[in-house]
Amino acid sequence: MATKHNFGAGPCILPQEVFKQASDAVLDFNGLSILEISHRSPDFIEVMEEARDLVKQALNVPDGYTVLYLQGGASLGFLMSAMNMSGKHKKAAYINTGAWSTKAIKEGKNAGLEVEVVASSEDKNFNYIPKGFDIPSDNDFVHFTSNNTIFGTQFKSFPKTDVPMVCDMSSDIFSREINVADFDIIYAGAQKNLGPAGTVLFIVKEDILGKSTHPGIPTYLDLNTHHKKDSSFNTPPVFSIYVSMLNLRHLMANGGVSEAEKRNQAKADLLYNAVDNNPMFKGTAAVEDRSNMNATFVLENDSLTEEFNQMWKDAGIVGLKGHRSVGGFRASMYNALNISSVETLVEIMNEFALKKA
Numbered sequence: 455m456a457t458k459h460n461f462g463a464g465p466c467i468l469p470q471e472v473f474k475q476a477s478d479a480v481l482d483f484n485g486l487s488i489l490e491i492s493h494r495s496p497d498f499i500e501v502m503e504e505a506r507d508l509v510k511q512a513l514n515v516p517d518g519y520t521v522l523y524l525q526g527g528a529s530l531g532f533l534m535s536a537m538n539m540s541g542k543h544k545k546a547a548y549i550n551t552g553a554w555s556t557k558a559i560k561e562g563k564n565a566g567l568e569v570e571v572v573a574s575s576e577d578k579n580f581n582y583i584p585k586g587f588d589i590p591s592d593n594d595f596v597h598f599t600s601n602n603t604i605f606g607t608q609f610k611s612f613p614k615t616d617v618p619m620v621c622d623m624s625s626d627i628f629s630r631e632i633n634v635a636d637f638d639i640i641y642a643g644a645q646k647n648l649g650p651a652g653t654v655l656f657i658v659k660e661d662i663l664g665k666s667t668h669p670g671i672p673t674y675l676d677l678n679t680h681h682k683k684d685s686s687f688n689t690p691p692v693f694s695i696y697v698s699m700l701n702l703r704h705l706m707a708n709g710g711v712s713e714a715e716k717r718n719q720a721k722a723d724l725l726y727n728a729v730d731n732n733p734m735f736k737g738t739a740a741v742e743d744r745s746n747m748n749a750t751f752v753l754e755n756d757s758l759t760e761e762f763n764q765m766w767k768d769a770g771i772v773g774l775k776g777h778r779s780v781g782g783f784r785a786s787m788y789n790a791l792n793i794s795s796v797e798t799l800v801e802i803m804n805e806f807a808l809k810k811a
């Protein structure tokens with residue numbers, strides 16, 4: 455059994471039961487290993503169907519949407535979403551809230567679109583979510599990142615617009631309730647809150663399929679290719695999909711997304727209270743935009759970093775080092791992280807403050 459407190463930003467922590475079931479299936483899945491079964495076998499087709507169906511259940515996906523498990527990660531999603539959403543305007547609006555948004559913008563341009571950055575928080579090292587901006591109606595879509603994994607900010611409400619919305623939800627999908635009907639495309643790399651690396655989830659409004667105006671859209675990058683083949687156009691990442699399915703079963707058996715959201719809120723409240731009430735630390739993100747998934751904070755006195763690092767490492771905590779573009783610390787608290795791990799971290803922070811007082 456894994457024994458450390460994993461605050462890593464991704465690949466993600468998953469429930470222990472899921473690791474156990476996944477390892478059992480590596481040895482024996484109906485008499486074969488899950489690693490050797492054919493993706494065309496009835497056994498795997500059943501897994502794929504359940505994995506797609508569980509997404510629909512977990513997020514109350516309305517009729518008229520297709521769920522796909524593809525490869526290439528969210529990073530290919532940047533390009534695929536732009537190509538597939540290319541419409542009559544050949545123009546797209548992007549909200550720039552950090553490193554991942556910046557990469558999405560680059561791929562929007564690579565897809566041949568005219569890109570308009572309608573809002574950005576780059577002026578303050580992406581420590582807030584822009585508000586009160588306009589999304590001109592002559593755009594084929596607006597793209598944004600719901601949760602900024604690196605900078606620790608999160609959209610608490612989504613833009614209200616008639617322009618079709620495309621969202622990279624890699625690091626907060628299944629962490630809170632959303633209204634899928636507000637979006638034309640949602641995509642998310644599995645390894646932040648869904649499953650092991652190797653697959654990227656797409657939830658796509660069927661109306662947009664086959665309507666791309668992108669000249670000569672490559673077969674593989676056309677979402678309609680995958681929809682028509684029930685997400686098995688070519689060999690899908692069988693194991694990642696299987697484990698994602700197990701994790702979604704676990705999520706549903708534990709109250710679904712609404713209960714996960716409550717647990718995530720309790721964890722985030724606990725940690726941010728500790729950051730705010732501890733004189734040694736300060737949060738880096740604007741308070742109203744703080745992410746419930748990735749909490750970023752720094753020491754008031756930078757020179758104590760090594761000492762604090764040693765303390766949390768000794769307590770069995772891993773993955774707390776902040777991304778180099780923010781520095782300090784980042785506590786990623788994905789669905790499977792137990793609140794007891796956050797309690798351990800808070801104790802260490804308090805101990806550190808007492809020691810230094």
Ligand SMILES: *Cc1c(COP(=O)(O)O)cnc(C)c1O
Nearest residue numbers: 527528529554603622624625643
């Ligand atoms: C990790 C991450 C990505 C990149 O995902 P890959 O699957 O590695 O390509 C994109 N967007 C966000 C918000 C992320 O957190």
